[in-house]
Amino acid sequence: MTMTEKPLLDIKALRIRVGAVDILKGVDLTLRPGRLAALVGESGSGKTMLARAILKLLPPGVRITGGDITLAGEAIVPASDRKMRTLRGPVAGMVFQEPMVSLNPAMTIGAQLAEALRRHTGLSRDEIRARAIEMLRRVRIADPEGCLTSYPHQFSGGMRQRIMLASVMLLRPKLLIADEPTTALDTLSQREVLDIMVELARDAGTAVLLITHNLGLVARYTSEMTVLRNGVLVEAGATADLIAGAKDPYTRELVAAARRVESLAEPGDMQAGELISADDVAVRYRGRSDTAVSGVSLAIRRGETVALVGGSGSGKTSLGRALIGLAPLERGSVSFQGERLSAETNHIGRTMRLACQMVFQDPYSSLDPRRRIGAIIAEPLRHAEDLSRDQKRERLDEVMRDVGLAGFDLRYPHELSGGQRQRVAIARAIVRHPAFVVADEPVSALDMTIQAQVLALIASLQKRYGFACLFISHDLSAVRQIAHRIVVMDNGKVVEEGPTRRILDAPEHAYTRSLIEAAPGIDPKVGSAPSRQLERSVQ
Amino acid sequence: MSRGANFILGAAISALLVTAGIVGTFWTPFNPLQLDMVNRLSPPSAAHWLGADEFGRDILSRLMAGASTSLGIAAVTVAIAVSIGTVVGLVAGSLRGRVDRLIMVLTDALLAFPGILLALALIVITGAGRNGIVIALSLAYAPGVIRVVRSAVLSVREKEYIEASRVIGNSELYTMLAHILPNCLAPISVFATSMFGWVILAESALSFLGLGVPPPAPTWGNMLAASQPYFENALWLSLAPGACISLALLGTNLLGDALRDHLDPRMAMA
The missing domain is CATH 3.40.50.300 (P-loop containing nucleotide triphosphate hydrolases)
Structure with a gap:
């Protein structure tokens, strides 16, 4: 991969403000097509606002006050709402943290999947249905036909997140933004959702920006990472390098917290009643x-x-x-x-x-x-x-x-x-x-x-x-x-x-x-790092 | 509008009306019941600031005299309806099961009738007049409060802090009063203040049908009702009590919002 390749996403000196408080203070981020990158930080670091700024989905009162965002050649900051609507979906899709509330409880899964396809493609009813079923099968929903006529409450959190993923990936976007997509799930469902996400992204050539506070997931699934703290970029680089030896003390602290496995428990008294x-x-x-x-x-x-x-x-x-x-x-x-x-x-x-x-x-x-x-x-x-x-x-x-x-x-x-x-x-x-x-x-x-x-x-x-x-x-x-x-x-x-x-x-x-x-470990065992295998196939 | 301004405006309006009511009990510019056929339907003038009605009675005096009756009826009715509704709703929502089902069947049956129709039926039993209206209207409006309180209780009781209260060893009664009730106050206060307005209007409707406070004693409602035949040529007859009713609604709603925010610590910082 050469450095001259045009980045898919290029963020320069982005500043975001809520009221009188700067929540992003000049952050840079680049992502090349088909790459898997992580945006890491704790709550309040501004990582979610950064992700939402890419699609201009900022909550009321939150303003971009400086910097540029270029997504697939389009300047995002000055773009109109109408322009943004053509970018959201086909160019960049987003999966949210809370699967319990991000699907509309009053609509069938089929109707929700069809919505985006109807709006952005000229496909017929039957084609839409066929695509939706195929995509549900790919996210490993057992009975895709039955699923189309079901409602969100009939599915578990992990299944809903996979359905959400299906609805976003149906449009084969160039960029998938996943905001803490598995934080609300248990370890097994977490792994399943992310494995499927990476597999779909690889097949569609989609770049992924994974936002998370879990370094285990970062190590397992991504090849680049950017660390944010209090709206300031702390460090950015190859995931493996940062985990092996970060320069910044905060990154080192994060890595240490993820790696800390020594027992805190006092030796138990086996004779106690x-x-x-x-x-x-x-x-x-x-x-x-x-x-x-x-x-x-x-x-x-x-x-x-x-x-x-x-x-x-x-x-x-x-x-x-x-x-x-x-x-x-x-x-x-x-x-x-x-x-x-x-x-x-x-x-x-x-x-x-x-x-x-x-x-x-x-x-x-x-x-x-x-x-x-x-x-x-x-x-x-x-x-x-x-x-x-x-x-x-x-x-x-x-x-x-x-x-x-x-x-x-x-x-x-x-x-x-x-x-x-x-x-x-x-x-x-x-x-x-x-x-x-x-x-x-x-x-x-x-x-x-x-x-x-x-x-x-x-x-x-x-x-x-x-x-x-x-x-x-x-x-x-x-x-x-x-x-x-x-x-x-x-x-x-x-x-x-x-x-x-x-x-x-x-x-x-x-x-x-x-x-x-x-369980996502920060030091993946040799030969079990899916991200690297995946990226090789992209390149 | 900021919360402070809400409170000040609401308090000012309410204070004005309450003062008018208190003064009106002891003194009015003219005798509100004194007929004066010379001034029949006279428009607002220096002597009669708000004009005179179809019997030549001074409207300002009648508004002042009616304020205590109208506001008093509304306040007492709301207080009784909210008390009944809160207790019953809290019991239904907390106990669930058979008690809840029984209460809700009765409530739904009552809610199937428009409030005013229910009040009419109740007045047949209680008899017309001040007390009759209060009892009839509070029973007519209580089912609505029961519904609101019960649904608030149902959502609050699923919160983990309610379970935490049980784990601590608190009794169900204590949990209900100390944790569930305070967290249901916001919808109750909003409902109570909007009910204040409905009650004033309902009182006027009952008066219109001749089941309210019997004439010649003035209330805002029966003044509004009596003005109806003169709507075309003596508009001030209906404007004056109408404005008073609107002001009362505005005042209580602003106060209610301020009260709700004040009761909620989360709003204190916002």
């Missing part, structure tokens, strides 16, 4: 014919961290919730220090309720937006009757210091970042010194470096307060850092369990192996 145990637990939700969890037995010792791992729909969240009385037991029982939660009564006793706490996945919806942070964290102390007012105040201050939020008492949740909110949720769970905490994907909604901080926080709090933890996750690197033991679930059943090292390094069950293989 059993704290909570599940016996043949089955969960079925009302109105559902299939069981979410079908017959799982499990025991957790005092102070131990057990990771519950599996893809979406494996029943891991249902099991975690059932252990603390939040999901109805259909069969079996849970014992906790002499208290018993059984299918017959489905009622959780007072002691158990107060001693078992939970950290929820989404820090944006787990905090009451009308309460101040201090009040949210202190709320569990309402039920700590043995503490005086002053002791409660002291306990609150102590926990807020522990989670690094001292002085945040009077703020509201919306004033905090995602990582800070999750700290609030963790503080609320531990303020009453519980014996057992269920943490449901507590870091999956957070940026990489923030994830590392929150995991370290959980590990240090555990050392300090000695609670046992059931850590539900699909992120194996997080699990490696924090868990003593791993329990792997698939289809409502436990398929494998054992010490963290043993499971991750020598998995026995095929499902466990597929999970581990799908």
Whole structure:
């Protein structure tokens, strides 16, 4: 490839402003036809705004204040809306982060796929239908004909993202912008969607700009990367070079956060007594014919961290919730220090309720937006009757210091970042010194470096307060850092369990192996770097 | 318009009307009930600022005297309807199951009738007059509030912070009052302020049918109703009470929006 080849996308000194704040402060980016490039940065780095600027899809109030964007020879900044409408679709397509809301719930898949083809091509009805079916087959939707007459809610997140991908790739655009396309998906679906994306892009000769905060994906799928931070370009270059030896300290920090796999967990005390145990637990939700969890037995010792791992729909969240009385037991029982939660009564006793706490996945919806942070964290102390007012105040201050939020008492949740909110949720769970905490994907909604901080926080709090933890996750690197033991679930059943090292390094069950293989590592094994193979075929 | 300006304008309008109502209870420029056939249908003049009606009664005096009745009826009606609606809606949305279904069947049955028709039927039971109107209208408008509150509750109760409250060990009642209700206030306050306007209009409609506050006591509604035959040659008869009703609507809506924003900490920064 020669350097004289005309770039498909050329961004020069782009500046974007919201109100009086510059969110992009002069960023350059070039992408040649057919290449796979990554745009990396944490939330707030301006990467999404940059991507949207390429298609001029900026939200109201966000303005381009300087610089040039050239896309396939067209100057984008001065282009009219009419001109942009001819570019969006045939020249550049975009896949968004949230598959649950990016398809219109009131339209059939067929109608949504046909929409773009009707507008941009002169194809007949039958040809459109044939193309749509062919494309759905290519994104590995099992029954393409049936899919055309189905509605989005009938599909899982991963399938919706593949359908979204199909709708964009139907027009064979020159550029595909994928904005965190798999952040909301579990590892297996993530891998599937990205594999398909890269395959389709290669066949159509489409260049891909993958926007992500996950360096594992960058390493696996792209050959060039650009790192943004606070609207400033930090570093750009070949992916392999930057991962092997970045010049900029921030890039190095990102790489280190992605690579960090050493265990943070204290060696577990194998002699410690059993704290909570599940016996043949089955969960079925009302109105559902299939069981979410079908017959799982499990025991957790005092102070131990057990990771519950599996893809979406494996029943891991249902099991975690059932252990603390939040999901109805259909069969079996849970014992906790002499208290018993059984299918017959489905009622959780007072002691158990107060001693078992939970950290929820989404820090944006787990905090009451009308309460101040201090009040949210202190709320569990309402039920700590043995503490005086002053002791409660002291306990609150102590926990807020522990989670690094001292002085945040009077703020509201919306004033905090995602990582800070999750700290609030963790503080609320531990303020009453519980014996057992269920943490449901507590870091999956957070940026990489923030994830590392929150995991370290959980590990240090555990050392300090000695609670046992059931850590539900699909992120194996997080699990490696924090868990003593791993329990792997698939289809409502436990398929494998054992010490963290043993499971991750020598998995026995095929499902466990597929999970581990799908996990995006930053240092791809020799011969398994699809991006390089793909690019060779392009060149 | 900025939030501050909204609040100031809304508060100024409401204060003006409430003051007129309070003063009107004790003093008016003329006796609002005094017939004066000489000034029959006289247009606005130095003596009668807003003119006189078909019996020569001073319109400004009647507006002032009617303000306390009209505003009072609207305020009490809205308060009762919102209280009933909030409690029932909260119960229906929180308990779900059989209770919810029963409440919603009754609510839907009531909502099938236009509010005014329902009020008419209820007035047959309660009897015409001030209290009759208040009871009839609040029962007629409560089903709407129930629906709004219930749907707000249904969306809030699925949020993780409601589950978090349960995990902490809070009772269902506490969770309902401390976490669900405050997060439903925005739609309730918007609904309540727009209802204020409907009630003033409904009162005038009932008065028009002769089921409202019995004449000769003035209300904005029955003044508007009485002005109808003179619409062509004495427009001021309908303009004056009409303007008062519009002002009352504008004032309460502005105040309602300001109240909703004030109650929501997320808006404080915006």
